[in-house]
Amino acid sequence: AQSVTQLDSHVSVSEGTPVLLRCNYSSSYSPSLFWYVQHPNKGLQLLLKYTSAATLVKGINGFEAEFKKSETSFHLTKPSAHMSDAAEYFCVVSGGYQKVTFGTGTKLQVIP
């Protein structure tokens, strides 16, 4: 079985402060892991992905994530939040038999 858990449904940060969005996964296979962002009334866009290469993955707009197999985690971070980062973020795991599973999402609020 395969699953992904996003530990926070809502995260609120002040502009200029660090962002941490948490994701834990479960997979019987060596998974690929992704973070997608969904801005209001816009389509989903890939932020970054891990596919068994470097465990620290850098994405667009200053985001990065670290794959930690021992902790089955793939947390998303950004050193300094910007107003334009306000959106919903989805952690995605893809494992055996081409199955794709989305997390329930974390809504990020950035306070000016």
Added chain:
Amino acid sequence: EAGVAQSPRYKIIEKRQSVAFWCNPISGHATLYWYQQILGQGPKLLIQFQNNGVVDDSQLPKDRFSAERLKGVDSTLKIQPAKLEDSAVYLCASSLVGLAGALRETQYFGPGTRLLVL
């Protein structure tokens, strides 16, 4: 490069009616996905095509939902008859690589079709 196109963008129907959604993936993309995103939830994969063959339809409610991908390009998703709980955004996505690499490939999403069943 043109993105994934979907139509219609919005649809309102009454329960027990039928509805169809259309998706045109990015040119050359072998894999096509349909997702259902209910308000407040993450997208749920309904069906995945590899060219015109079905790879995974384990979460497709086959008593009322059907999907096809003619000639391995465009795809349609149909609901017949619709229920109130089908109200959701239906997302189409595509990715470039074929079967062996699909797990690790970026998916490109369309804008979605917002369905309201009354």
